[in-house]
Amino acid sequence: MSLRVGLNGACFTNLPSGANQRFLGIYGQLAILAPQIHFTIYTLPGSVLPQQFPRLDNVELVEVPIAGQNRLTRYFQGCFIWENYLKEGQLSIFEQFHLPLVKLPQGSTILTIHDIRALVSKHNPFARAIGQMVFSKAIQEANHIITVSHAMKKQILEFFPDARISVIYNGFEPRDLPDAPQLDRFRKKYSLADEFLLSVGHLEARKNYSRLIEALAVLRDRGRSLFLLIVGNDNGEGGKLRNLIASRGLSSQVKVLNGLSHEELQCAYVLSRLFIFPSSYEGFGIPILEAMATGTPMILSDIPVFRELTENQGLYFSPDDTGELADKITYILDSNSEQNRITSYGTQRLQGFRFSSLAKQVTELYVSLGHSLV
Numbered sequence: 001m002s003l004r005v006g007l008n009g010a011c012f013t014n015l016p017s018g019a020n021q022r023f024l025g026i027y028g029q030l031a032i033l034a035p036q037i038h039f040t041i042y043t044l045p046g047s048v049l050p051q052q053f054p055r056l057d058n059v060e061l062v063e064v065p066i067a068g069q070n071r072l073t074r075y076f077q078g079c080f081i082w083e084n085y086l087k088e089g090q091l092s093i094f095e096q097f098h099l100p101l102v103k104l105p106q107g108s109t110i111l112t113i114h115d116i117r118a119l120v121s122k123h124n125p126f127a128r129a130i131g132q133m134v135f136s137k138a139i140q141e142a143n144h145i146i147t148v149s150h151a152m153k154k155q156i157l158e159f160f161p162d163a164r165i166s167v168i169y170n171g172f173e174p175r176d177l178p179d180a181p182q183l184d185r186f187r188k189k190y191s192l193a194d195e196f197l198l199s200v201g202h203l204e205a206r207k208n209y210s211r212l213i214e215a216l217a218v219l220r221d222r223g224r225s226l227f228l229l230i231v232g233n234d235n236g237e238g239g240k241l242r243n244l245i246a247s248r249g250l251s252s253q254v255k256v257l258n259g260l261s262h263e264e265l266q267c268a269y270v271l272s273r274l275f276i277f278p279s280s281y282e283g284f285g286i287p288i289l290e291a292m293a294t295g296t297p298m299i300l301s302d303i304p305v306f307r308e309l310t311e312n313q314g315l316y317f318s319p320d321d322t323g324e325l326a327d328k329i330t331y332i333l334d335s336n337s338e339q340n341r342i343t344s345y346g347t348q349r350l351q352g353f354r355f356s357s358l359a360k361q362v363t364e365l366y367v368s369l370g371h372s373l374v
Contacts, residue, residue: 002058003371004202005296006040006091009049010064011098015233018286019097019114020211022148022170028054029359037366039091053176062089092371101138103127108143110367115152117206119159132159144369146362148284151305166365171355172289178267187268190257193227194290197329198272198296200265200287201279203256204235208278210244212347215325232270269294274332277301280319285309289353292346297339299328313345 007027012020014167021041031039035058042064050061064081080101086094094104097112109143118131139145139156145165147153153165178186186192194202201207216228230241245254260268269275275291275298282305289309291298302316315338317328324355332338 002036003040003093003366004038004040004089004091005041005366006089006094006104008094008096008098008102009041009043009047009053010066011096012044012049016048016291018170018284018335021172021286022050023097023174024052026169026357026358026362028052028169029355030362031056031059032037033356034058034363042085057153073279093366093369099138101141102251103141106215107249108371110144110146110365111138111142111367112146112148113152114148114157116159117255117279117281117283120155120281131364136144136160144365146332146365147292148314149305149308151303151308154304155283163214166361168358168361168365169353170286170289171353171358172286172293172324172350173355174350175266177270177294180261180360182263183267183271186264187271190229190255192229192255192271195273196227196229196255196271197274198229198231198274199275199276199278200231200268200290202232202235203230203237203241205237206278206279206281207237208242209237211280211319211322211325213244213248213250213254214322215329216250216253218326219323220250220253220328222326225253226329228254229261229268229272230246230254231265232256233258264295272296274299274327274329276315276329277306278319278325279303282306289350292343292350295343295347297332297342298346299325299332309348309349310345313349315343 007346009023012023031054033335038058039062040062041053042062044066045063053059063087066081067313086104092107093110094107095110096102101111103109116135118137121127144165146168147165148170148315150167153167156163156165162333198212199209203209211294213306216226219226243330245251254275257361269291277285277298277300280302283308299315299317301319303319306314315328317325
């Protein structure tokens with residue numbers, strides 16, 4: 001009998017995200033590379049996953065009737081639904097990508113953790129307490145944890161020293177770069193300046209956009225007016241960010257866009273002079289790979305995971321230091337040699353994040369958990 005693996009895709013919405021990209025990239029490749037494994041993929045009603053996942057003989061798609069966008073609502077519905085689905089699936093392994101954990105009654109349960117920001121939030125003690133309880137139960141019950149970087153593994157072990165953890169990076173597959181007509185259409189559609197800086201990520205506090213806006217104001221006061229494009233969906237900080245932009249007199253220099261297609265986002269990277277990633281907290285950082293794939297120079301906040309992904313070969317600034325960020329922007333814009341160094345390194349480094357290689361690591365994990373692939 002072939003190995004039967006269940007993948008809980010019921011946590012994914014139709015909005016683009018790094019988690020969706022990881023799931024489709026790694027497990028789509030795994031289904032192709034390991035035809036001896038039977039995959040049951042559980043999805044929500046109306047999900048786009050069935051159209052995006054490879055349609056193969058070893059892939060079965062099962063719709064789970066869980067409604068609602070609220071995570072707590074979905075969890076309580078799942079308490080009454082998952083038992084029958086898991087029993088009918090006769091699974092050897094059940095992998096999931098969200099909390100709270102759904103435990104496979106017989107077999108191995110694997111959980112992917114992208115970050116533990118609920119445990120390290122400085123602003124919400126109640127959320128930290130709930131997060132501690134949920135994470136503790138999940139890590140105790142899971143047979144194995146996958147996380148997305150060694151920096152995140154270290155952080156998880158600081159809270160849960162006995163956790164069994166493997167690191168499997170997020171991945172990226174380079175695409176053909178947009179041609180000149182595509183770039184021109186994109187620039188005209190969004191009325192972009194001839195030269196602009198770029199930052200990508202949802203509008204939320206940990207993305208640290210306020211520091212970037214302040215640095216832009218500092219540079220203007222020094223006599224250097226720069227244009228900035230921010231691409232990201234509003235996760236609660238959009239109003240605050242726009243108010244800051246207006247209060248600093250930067251409304252004509254900063255544009256915030258959301259809902260871009262993958263092709264449009266790629267155009268933004270190609271057209272930008274510099275990509276800036278100012279986050280104060282990340283579990284990984286897929287925009288780094290996106291910038292590498294388009295040959296875009298970048299500067300990154302000095303946090304452990306960014307140094308890990310770039311092997312200490314990047315240009316970094318303290319996420320709490322507006323002046324240093326302004327200085328680094330000036331430095332790299334005025335240094336062709338530094339731009340070339342960073343983009344050349346990025347082209348080489350990107351090869352370590354191919355989905356096919358990461359899928360093989362997942363297969364090795366199955367074997368290490370004692371599941372034969374024969």
